[in-house]
Amino acid sequence: MITLGNYLTVSAMLFTIGFAGVMLRRNIVIILMSLELMLNAANLSLVAFSRFHVDLRTSLPNYNAQVFVFFIITVAAAEVAVGLALIVALYRARRTTHVEDLTTLKF
Amino acid sequence: MQLFLFWCAALLMLVFGVAVILNRNPVASALSLVVSFLGLATLFMMLDAYFIGIIQVLVYAGAVMVLFLFIIMLLDLRAENLRKINWPATAGGAVVAFVFLIQVLSVIGRLTDAKKTFPPLARSTIDDVRNVGVTLFTNFNFPFQVIGVLVLVATIGVVVLSKRELANK
Numbered sequence A: 001m002i003t004l005g006n007y008l009t010v011s012a013m014l015f016t017i018g019f020a021g022v023m024l025r026r027n028i029v030i031i032l033m034s035l036e037l038m039l040n041a042a043n044l045s046l047v048a049f050s051r052f053h054v055d056l057r058t059s060l061p062n063y064n065a066q067v068f069v070f071f072i073i074t075v076a077a078a079e080v081a082v083g084l085a086l087i088v089a090l091y092r093a094r095r096t097t098h099v100e101d102l103t104t105l106k107f
Numbered sequence B: 001m002q003l004f005l006f007w008c009a010a011l012l013m014l015v016f017g018v019a020v021i022l023n024r025n026p027v028a029s030a031l032s033l034v035v036s037f038l039g040l041a042t043l044f045m046m047l048d049a050y051f052i053g054i055i056q057v058l059v060y061a062g063a064v065m066v067l068f069l070f071i072i073m074l075l076d077l078r079a080e081n082l083r084k085i086n087w088p089a090t091a092g093g094a095v096v097a098f099v100f101l102i103q104v105l106s107v108i109g110r111l112t113d114a115k116k117t118f119p120p121l122a123r124s125t126i127d128d129v130r131n132v133g134v135t136l137f138t139n140f141n142f143p144f145q146v147i148g149v150l151v152l153v154a155t156i157g158v159v160v161l162s163k164r165e166l167a168n169k
Helices: A004-024 A028-052 A063-094 B002-022 B026-046 B050-075 B087-110 B128-138 B141-162
Strands: none
Touching: A004 A028, A004 B002, A004 B026, A004 B087, A028 A063, A028 B002, A028 B026, A028 B050, A063 B050, A063 B128, A063 B141, B002 B026, B026 B050, B050 B128, B128 B141
């Protein structure tokens, strides 16, 4: 049978893939995609816990976590829109999306 | 049977997640991300969260990915030509990610709840959009309005950021 641990393991792996993407890739658009992967890994463990903590009275999943996931999806969509607008503005000014070419703020 | 389906969906999600960060071509990365999100939506539905699964397909595989592809084509990003790879930084990043994974997995290994299966539900939750809606509009009414303001601010911010400045002065 599927245990809670299965879902949490898969979620941890997905988060690590996103984390590795942010650490290793040098293209800003790909880094933004990796951020999305990490947010979705968090969503997966939230939904797994929601299904695990069944309400004793109604015997239904705990919907607080699912509402939280709904909020995360909304914020992530807004974040992607703002992030991509920033990339467009950056590309207009500097003609690049490669983070190694953007070193003005580097210490 | 359910376990088999679970690992199919999980493997689909993880393999295409790796493809996102390994592809050199941004368009291929974006399309891999769509497949990865479809696998994730399958997992949501297997957890009886049908509303979240459908939202995942509509918002991520639909709206967000169209935005990504649109920007990739607008900026005309090509497959990156190989640059000199900074090996110490790459190895360091890979090691940090690996250590992080080991640490999270060890925490999950110690969690006693992690070995329990999911308790059964009284009935199918295929109509869970009603339950999510009731929770959203009663317990989380104020955060819901705040999120509306956030989306409005993001919309205005995007318009301001991407507006071309008229010839300076």
